[in-house]
Amino acid sequence: SNGLYSASNDAMNSQQQQPSSPMNQFSLEMIELVLENLVELCREPEFVRELYLEHDIQPGRRDLFAQLVTLLVSVLKESGETISNIHSLALTSILGIVRCLSERCGKYIPTTGSRLQKVRENKRMKNNKIALALQLNAGLKNGLANLANTFLNNTTPIAKLSADEMKQVSQSIAEFLHEYAYWLDKEIIAEIMKKDDPLCISILHSYMNQFNLRNFRIDEALRYVIWHFKLSGEGQQLERILQSFGQAYYSQNHDITRLKNADECWLLAVAILLLHTDLHNQLNRNKMTVDAWVNNTNYINEGDLDPDEQRLIYYDIQKNEFVCSASNPNGTYLSTPAWDRLIVHGSSSQETYTDEEPLNLDIDMFQTMWSGTLLSTSIVLENAADADTLEMSIRGFLDSARIAAHYQLSQIFDNLVITLTKYSSLEMSKSGKKQQKRKHKSDRNDSYDRNNRESDNLAAKFGNDEKAQIACRTVFAITRNYGDNLREGWKDILLLIRKMFTLKLLPKQLLQLLNKEDNSYARRIESDRDDSPTIRASSSYLFGFFGNSSDDDILERQSIEKAKKCIAQCRIDDLLQSVHVLNMSSLDYLIRALCQNFTFESEDENDIDAFMWDLLAFVCVKNAEHA
Numbered sequence: 001s002n003g004l005y006s007a008s009n010d011a012m013n014s015q016q017q018q019p020s021s022p023m024n025q026f027s028l029e030m031i032e033l034v035l036e037n038l039v040e041l042c043r044e045p046e047f048v049r050e051l052y053l054e055h056d057i058q059p060g061r062r063d064l065f066a067q068l069v070t071l072l073v074s075v076l077k078e079s080g081e082t083i084s085n086i087h088s089l090a091l092t093s094i095l096g097i098v099r100c101l102s103e104r105c106g107k108y109i110p111t112t113g114s115r116l117q118k119v120r121e122n123k124r125m126k127n128n129k130i131a132l133a134l135q136l137n138a139g140l141k142n143g144l145a146n147l148a149n150t151f152l153n154n155t156t157p158i159a160k161l162s163a164d165e166m167k168q169v170s171q172s173i174a175e176f177l178h179e180y181a182y183w184l185d186k187e188i189i190a191e192i193m194k195k196d197d198p199l200c201i202s203i204l205h206s207y208m209n210q211f212n213l214r215n216f217r218i219d220e221a222l223r224y225v226i227w228h229f230k231l232s233g234e235g236q237q238l239e240r241i242l243q244s245f246g247q248a249y250y251s252q253n254h255d256i257t258r259l260k261n262a263d264e265c266w267l268l269a270v271a272i273l274l275l276h277t278d279l280h281n282q283l284n285r286n287k288m289t290v291d292a293w294v295n296n297t298n299y300i301n302e303g304d305l306d307p308d309e310q311r312l313i314y315y316d317i318q319k320n321e322f323v324c325s326a327s328n329p330n331g332t333y334l335s336t337p338a339w340d341r342l343i344v345h346g347s348s349s350q351e352t353y354t355d356e357e358p359l360n361l362d363i364d365m366f367q368t369m370w371s372g373t374l375l376s377t378s379i380v381l382e383n384a385a386d387a388d389t390l391e392m393s394i395r396g397f398l399d400s401a402r403i404a405a406h407y408q409l410s411q412i413f414d415n416l417v418i419t420l421t422k423y424s425s426l427e428m429s430k431s432g433k434k435q436q437k438r439k440h441k442s443d444r445n446d447s448y449d450r451n452n453r454e455s456d457n458l459a460a461k462f463g464n465d466e467k468a469q470i471a472c473r474t475v476f477a478i479t480r481n482y483g484d485n486l487r488e489g490w491k492d493i494l495l496l497i498r499k500m501f502t503l504k505l506l507p508k509q510l511l512q513l514l515n516k517e518d519n520s521y522a523r524r525i526e527s528d529r530d531d532s533p534t535i536r537a538s539s540s541y542l543f544g545f546f547g548n549s550s551d552d553d554i555l556e557r558q559s560i561e562k563a564k565k566c567i568a569q570c571r572i573d574d575l576l577q578s579v580h581v582l583n584m585s586s587l588d589y590l591i592r593a594l595c596q597n598f599t600f601e602s603e604d605e606n607d608i609d610a611f612m613w614d615l616l617a618f619v620c621v622k623n624a625e626h627a
Helices: 002-015 028-042 045-056 064-077 085-104 113-138 140-152 163-179 186-194 198-209 218-228 235-253 262-280 290-296 307-319 336-346 362-383 387-406 410-421 430-436 441-464 466-485 489-502 508-514 520-530 533-546 550-569 572-577 584-595 603-625
Strands: none
Touching: 028 045, 028 064, 028 085, 045 064, 045 085, 045 362, 064 085, 064 362, 085 362, 085 387, 113 140, 113 163, 140 163, 140 186, 163 186, 163 198, 186 198, 186 235, 198 235, 218 235, 218 262, 218 307, 235 262, 262 307, 290 307, 362 387, 362 410, 362 466, 387 410, 387 466, 410 466, 410 489, 441 466, 441 550, 466 489, 466 550, 466 572, 466 584, 489 584, 489 603, 508 572, 508 603, 572 603, 584 603
């Protein structure tokens, strides 16, 4: 008997290795087809809402909404510097969800009160139990102790539990093993089933009794059970598990099966497992025949088993091996038992959401996906090679900003603004910054020329960079519209404005707005731009080596004009004119950021400090006028 169990154990181990991801078996065409269908699904507002409501907030169910977003983001993270059609489809799917959430802003009243608190408490408890599952995977002894303490709400050692407490704990742990099976290592579940101690034996019986085996043929029931944990071990351990299975199967099917008691169910389960080993062991060349199988099982139930049913069992096992679901999420697939489990979930009596009382958890959904959305749109913004893809990325930023502003998610809004400012390409080089800090009079003229040449180069570079211009216009557009939600992001907005001032790109009317009486630095900037040192100094020098440099000068001038036009389209003056409508929190962060932008350094920095003083004074006066 032990030898047969050992052979069965070896065969099951060889067949129940973690399956490879189905995605690895698909062609690019198939993946593209799947993504095309996902695009359509993600554009359906009710689909993404129901996905979140029916899975992510339900105890024991997989976070399918979060996993869908993670999958789409992972596709984009592999894009590198080339955005293919597959990557575009992944981004379109993500932004389809964001667009649905954006369009719902203002149309539906968010769920509040006790019902929202209940949903979030359930989500918190679900996350805690997932953490317990991971602790159990890390170590059986400590994991079981943590589970026992959690369910009893005390720290009593397992060895000192009373009979009632032992029954309560084993029942709760068995329910936990079923409900959170997706996160549990299937070998860990098997280890619990195999242990010969009072708690684990009690868990084994509770665990088996909680399977819904009604109306299953016995081999189908065994297949369903094996799907949930990796059946392996020594002869006595397997015998104990199969005995418990036989008791559970008989108790649920005693009125419809020809088997007369639990022992006969156990014996037939043993025979089925040995048949499986015989048929699927690659080293066995003399496979059992169907007639031999029928004859070998005649001793069970005094030969009263249905021969036709026994043949069905034989052919079904011959065709389909027993498999165990993998604990790795990327290696799972839906077998018949898994579909059965999904159907049971769908027909369960958990809370339903009617049209009369819909749950609006858009804010929770957005908080789940915003970081992945920001990463995806940033990847595409950086690597987009065509206008349509670039526009799609910017639309993602705009929709995300609208949602963050609507639900007053200031931290998310700050991250959107900070990300967009990084794509402005207005950063001066380290050498240029060092030149700005020179203090010796003998170096000032050379430093002045070098700084102006670098400023011209950066301004021209910005004028030729369509992505940087779009990012710049976008960040000021969302700041003008949703500035109430900006906090730490004001530092980056002001730093961007300061760079524009340093590069002499700010519109003249904006400088005059800030200082109507003394336009000294405004006039000096216009004079510097009209009589650029770059043009004066470089033309004659480069002429002898490269010929006439006037064409390069013209192109640079044109690029600088494009940059100035873009800055004008940012409508920074409109932003400043509306600072008086900012809420107190946003205004406080703005003034703090302004106070941190003074240099207090060399004479070369006087214009910058004067500009920042004027900006601070304008904000204060503007708010005083409307106080």
